[in-house]
Amino acid sequence: MSKKLFPVISILLIVAFALAACTPKPTEVKNVTITIWHQWDGKYLEAIQQAFADYTAAHPNVTIDLSKPEDVANALNVAIPAGEGPDIIGWANDKIGEQALKGNIVALNDYGITQDFLTSTYEPAGVNGVVWSGKIWALPESQEGIALIYNKAIVTDEYLPTDPMNFDDLYAKAEKFQEDTGNVLVCNQAFGGSDAYHMSPIFFGFGVPSYIDETGKANLNTPEAIAAAEWLLKFKDVSLAENSYDICFAALKEGKVGMWWTGPWAVAGIEESGIDYGILPFGRPFVGIKTLMMTKNAVDRGNQDVVIDIMKYFTGAEVQKKLSLINKTIPAATEALLDPEVQALPAVAGFGAALNLGVPMSPSPYSSAQWDPVGKATQAIWQGAATPADAMAAAQTAAEEAVAQMK
Amino acid sequence: MSVWSGRRRALTVLLFLLPTIIAVLIFNIYPTILNIYTSFTTRNKYKPNPDCSVALSGVLDPLCWPVFRDTAPVGLGEPYRIADPPFKNYTDLLGKLFAPPALISLGKMLVCLVPLIIANAVNKRFAKEVTPPLASGWVWLMAIISVVILGFVLDFFAALATLMETGDFLVVVLRTVMFVAIRVPLTFLVGLILALILNSQHLPGRTFFRVVLFIPWGASAVAILIALVWQFFFRDQGVINQLLLAVFNYKGPVWLNSPVWATVVIVLADIWFSYPFFMVSILGALQSVPNELYEAADVDGASPWQQLMGITLPLIRPAIVPALVLTSITAFQMFGTAFAITAGGPQLGADKPGATEYVMVYAYRQIYQVSNYGRATAFAVLIFIMLFLATLYSLRITKITKGAR
Numbered sequence: 001m002s003k004k005l006f007p008v009i010s011i012l013l014i015v016a017f018a019l020a021a022c023t024p025k026p027t028e029v030k031n032v033t034i035t036i037w038h039q040w041d042g043k044y045l046e047a048i049q050q051a052f053a054d055y056t057a058a059h060p061n062v063t064i065d066l067s068k069p070e071d072v073a074n075a076l077n078v079a080i081p082a083g084e085g086p087d088i089i090g091w092a093n094d095k096i097g098e099q100a101l102k103g104n105i106v107a108l109n110d111y112g113i114t115q116d117f118l119t120s121t122y123e124p125a126g127v128n129g130v131v132w133s134g135k136i137w138a139l140p141e142s143q144e145g146i147a148l149i150y151n152k153a154i155v156t157d158e159y160l161p162t163d164p165m166n167f168d169d170l171y172a173k174a175e176k177f178q179e180d181t182g183n184v185l186v187c188n189q190a191f192g193g194s195d196a197y198h199m200s201p202i203f204f205g206f207g208v209p210s211y212i213d214e215t216g217k218a219n220l221n222t223p224e225a226i227a228a229a230e231w232l233l234k235f236k237d238v239s240l241a242e243n244s245y246d247i248c249f250a251a252l253k254e255g256k257v258g259m260w261w262t263g264p265w266a267v268a269g270i271e272e273s274g275i276d277y278g279i280l281p282f283g284r285p286f287v288g289i290k291t292l293m294m295t296k297n298a299v300d301r302g303n304q305d306v307v308i309d310i311m312k313y314f315t316g317a318e319v320q321k322k323l324s325l326i327n328k329t330i331p332a333a334t335e336a337l338l339d340p341e342v343q344a345l346p347a348v349a350g351f352g353a354a355l356n357l358g359v360p361m362s363p364s365p366y367s368s369a370q371w372d373p374v375g376k377a378t379q380a381i382w383q384g385a386a387t388p389a390d391a392m393a394a395a396q397t398a399a400e401e402a403v404a405q406m407k
Numbered sequence: 408m409s410v411w412s413g414r415r416r417a418l419t420v421l422l423f424l425l426p427t428i429i430a431v432l433i434f435n436i437y438p439t440i441l442n443i444y445t446s447f448t449t450r451n452k453y454k455p456n457p458d459c460s461v462a463l464s465g466v467l468d469p470l471c472w473p474v475f476r477d478t479a480p481v482g483l484g485e486p487y488r489i490a491d492p493p494f495k496n497y498t499d500l501l502g503k504l505f506a507p508p509a510l511i512s513l514g515k516m517l518v519c520l521v522p523l524i525i526a527n528a529v530n531k532r533f534a535k536e537v538t539p540p541l542a543s544g545w546v547w548l549m550a551i552i553s554v555v556i557l558g559f560v561l562d563f564f565a566a567l568a569t570l571m572e573t574g575d576f577l578v579v580v581l582r583t584v585m586f587v588a589i590r591v592p593l594t595f596l597v598g599l600i601l602a603l604i605l606n607s608q609h610l611p612g613r614t615f616f617r618v619v620l621f622i623p624w625g626a627s628a629v630a631i632l633i634a635l636v637w638q639f640f641f642r643d644q645g646v647i648n649q650l651l652l653a654v655f656n657y658k659g660p661v662w663l664n665s666p667v668w669a670t671v672v673i674v675l676a677d678i679w680f681s682y683p684f685f686m687v688s689i690l691g692a693l694q695s696v697p698n699e700l701y702e703a704a705d706v707d708g709a710s711p712w713q714q715l716m717g718i719t720l721p722l723i724r725p726a727i728v729p730a731l732v733l734t735s736i737t738a739f740q741m742f743g744t745a746f747a748i749t750a751g752g753p754q755l756g757a758d759k760p761g762a763t764e765y766v767m768v769y770a771y772r773q774i775y776q777v778s779n780y781g782r783a784t785a786f787a788v789l790i791f792i793m794l795f796l797a798t799l800y801s802l803r804i805t806k807i808t809k810g811a812r
Contacts, residue, residue: 194754379752
């Protein structure tokens with residue numbers, strides 16, 4: 001090859017490279033993996049997995065990794081500072097305050113979620129459940145609270161309390177049911193257990209406004225709370241000595257109890273077992289909001305836009321309607337909740353009535369101080385270790401001490 | 408042969424030791440120091456993050472280290488600080504232990520135990536004499552009678568109740584000590600009896616029984632799961648109550664709701680898990696006892712009981728004592744069985760630890776359920792001091808490390 005050609009070829013190559021550099025690159029889609037730590041279980045999870053599979057099918061560059069760590073709170077404490085945490089946490093709204101104090105989750109106001117969007121998309125209870133300290137910390141997925149799910153085959157109308165606030169009536173009905181059938185009318189996993197959540201319809205039904213309010217004031221030794229505790233002790237005579245989720249479910253299936261005081265999460269299992277059930281609101285249950293929160297790690301990784309998109313998708317009306325029809329959950333998205341098909345679900349109607357009576361769970365960090373004292377006190381009352389008044393006084397002291405630690 | 412200069416030699420030695428020193432610093436010393444520091448702070452779930460401008464936090468808390476500093480979460484919560492007063496976590500735990508009423512109670516309880524100390528001293532002195540004026544059994548009997556009388560006079564149980572009111576620490580520790588005191592001797596007894604049976608030459612199928620009886624030890628690797636089976640036995644509608652109803656037509660109690668029965672169930676389950684350890688240790692030791700001794704004893708007309716007390720036990724003592732110490736330590740650290748069966752319950756009220764909330768269960772609850780890191784670490788420091796003293800004392804008694812220099 002002639003040496004003269006070298007400069008020409010070199011120039012041509014340089015021009016070619018330069019042009020190649022100038023041509024706009026085809027927009028390269030960045031592949032992202034979004035990790036979600038959640039609390040969904042069993043049958044519930046199947047439909048949810050499908051919803052996320054639909055999302056990844058429509059967004060091939062996004063991979064969604066669902067996992068359910070054993071102990072989320074402690075796992076987060078280690079994972080977030082190491083940059084190994086999830087992008088999204090699916091959790092109940094009472095965890096918001098604690099996680100915000102710690103800095104594990106970020107406020108969504110900075111990432112395009114506005115109060116207007118929130119109020120126009122979700123139910124008021126859902127909106128209130130995710131706003132704390134003037135900021136939006138999560139998007140609400142569904143609402144839940146507990147009600148009496150009864151076996152229509154053995155609990156006839158005469159045993160159904162007519163007024164959801166008449167606890168004496170419930171006791172009388174339970175007593176009569178036991179006399180007539182030899183079985184127990186109501187099973188509740190909080191009876192004998194350390195479980196303030198499942199005790200909530202009773203305490204709030206007796207007029208306790210909240211275990212601990214937004215300002216950190218505990219209401220545990222009020223006359224109403226003591227009356228509720230005394231009723232609990234009385235109700236022990238017409239209950240099983242031991243109650244738990246599994247015991248209640250098994251007893252309901254075997255016809256050994258008439259009613260199970262539980263939430264929407266139990267409905268799928270009950271339907272599968274073929275029980276003809278009805279749902280009766282009773283007392284004033286805690287209204288918990290299941291939410292999706294965005295972690296600090298998601299922002300550190302630059303995933304915030306995808307994360308917000310997934311959160312909006314999953315909590316939106318379309319997905320929540322589908323989930324509601326399969327899982328019998330009560331959507332927080334207004335459009336999904338008002339959908340005629342959803343409204344026609346007996347579970348939604350029944351639990352919806354219970355939620356309307358309920359007390360919203362507060363996202364304030366004080367919320368986390370309520371579970372231990374109330375749970376321990378009710379267990380001590382049930383097991384006869386303390387009188388209702390003494391147990392509630394001790395619970396008040398313990399709750400005040402827990403709140404004082406925060407201040 | 409070259410003679411090393413002092414400095415070079417020291418450097419070489421240091422280089423050889425360095426990996427170990429670094430490992431000890433990282434895995435033993437640093438966590439201990441961080442734990443002690445945390446026990447003087449207000450760290451809990453509401454004040455989770457460090458204030459890195461505080462010198463000690465800046466050095467000790469990993470969240471302040473350059474590696475994590477950028478990714479460390481900064482929440483709305485206040486950072487934790489040194490408690491005010493610094494000993495607050497300790498005073499919360501030990502409560503009124505150092506107030507006059509508690510000290511008086513403690514004094515009374517110690518006075519009740521004085522006759523035992525005297526009896527021990529007297530016996531030691533008599534042992535040196537050729538013909539002791541009084542048999543040691545009598546001395547102990549007198550001492551025990553004196554203890555009972557003193558206990559009544561000084562009202563031992565009232566004093567104990569006063570002490571139990573002083574705060575979580577003593578309640579939890581005393582309950583754990585009680586658990587150890589019941590569980591270890593019983594396990595030893597079961598292990599000893601089974602070992603003696605299995606050691607018998609006349610037992611057909613010895614190997615089979617040795618394997619079968621050893622199974623619980625294997626199961627203790629998954630103690631929490633198997634403990635759930637025990638819980639299932641003792642539930643209100645569990646196997647035991649169903650059997651009681653079917654066979655004796657007797658409605659059994661709700662075992663796990665009663666503080667006493669719940670403790671009994673845990674003790675039973677834990678004995679089941681741990682007797683094979685004693686059984687095998689004793690069985691091994693029994694092999695080393697020469698048969699001639701028993702033959703000689705037989706010739707002398709010694710009864711089996713006398714042979715057991717005079718030959719077997721003294722000769723297997725060197726094997727048993729370390730086993731006893733080890734088992735006591737593991738029993739003190741009881742967690743899996745108790746947590747799986749009762750989770751520390753039954754609860755006695757919001758301001759008290761549960762009836763089976765032993766040391767480890769209490770620590771677990773403080774960290775994982777209440778997230779009160781300050782108090783939990785203070786608790787750990789107190790337990791450490793206590794166990795350290797107990798271990799030193801037991802080393803003196805057992806002389807396990809004698810010869811290891």
